[in-house]
């Protein structure tokens with residue numbers, strides 16, 4: 001489904017990604033791990049066309065993403081839940097959801113299905129984005145991405161700053177998406193929850209992939225945590 005090979009990217013003259021490569025198959029959940037500043041968000045930005053790669057290959061279902069604008073990449077089926085949620089503060093919950101709706105890949109996700117999935121959003125449908133709690137904003141950000149009917153859902157720090165109960169609700173939601181066969185690329189700080197949910201993990205260190213493996217392999221290999229993931 002998604003193939004990333006030897007990806008290089010940076011900001012201005014500063015290279016940040018030197019050699020990033022991984023694959024995501026249909027229905028798979030893959031995480032990008034690594035300490036702060038190692039290039040996880042930049043990898044996601046490169047996938048979405050928000051940072052222009054300086055080298056390597058990005059292909060989605062055999063089609064190159066090179067040089068495509070973000071809206072075209074979204075149309076191909078990559079749906080982003082960005083870091084910091086970025087919901088529209090002056091639109092209602094319903095308007096936020098409708099703003100991104102796209103039925104190009106079938107009607108799997110409709111307004112009603114998003115409300116069934118996150119009943120809190122149904123309760124708050126008339127509230128403005130700015131009136132929501134952090135957890136509700138996060139559900140809205142996920143709902144908004146689902147409304148694009150993405151084939152690959154990408155979440156960047158979706159549980160950051162949330163209370164444990166709300167965080168669990170988000171993890172349960174992602175678990176339900178997995179059961180439905182939704183492919184997901186995940187960046188988050190909660191390693192245990194990710195190990196339970198994901199199939200495979202890719203560890204970044206200063207813009208290079210230094211380890212990749214299954215959840216079982218990650219759980220069994222303490223040295224990966226000690227060497228690449230502890231602050």
Ligand SMILES: Nc1ncnc2c1ncn2[C@@H]1O[C@H](COP(=O)(O)OP(=O)(O)OP(=O)(O)O)[C@@H](O)[C@H]1O
Pocket residue numbers: 011014016034035036037038039040041042043
């Ligand atoms: N807009 C930007 N302009 C210049 N440098 C940037 C920019 N965004 C990120 N960087 C730098 O790129 C490097 C990788 O950052 P990135 O956000 O991809 O890391 P990350 O692994 O997602 O970390 P975090 O968990 O802190 O978000 C860091 O050194 C960071 O300072």
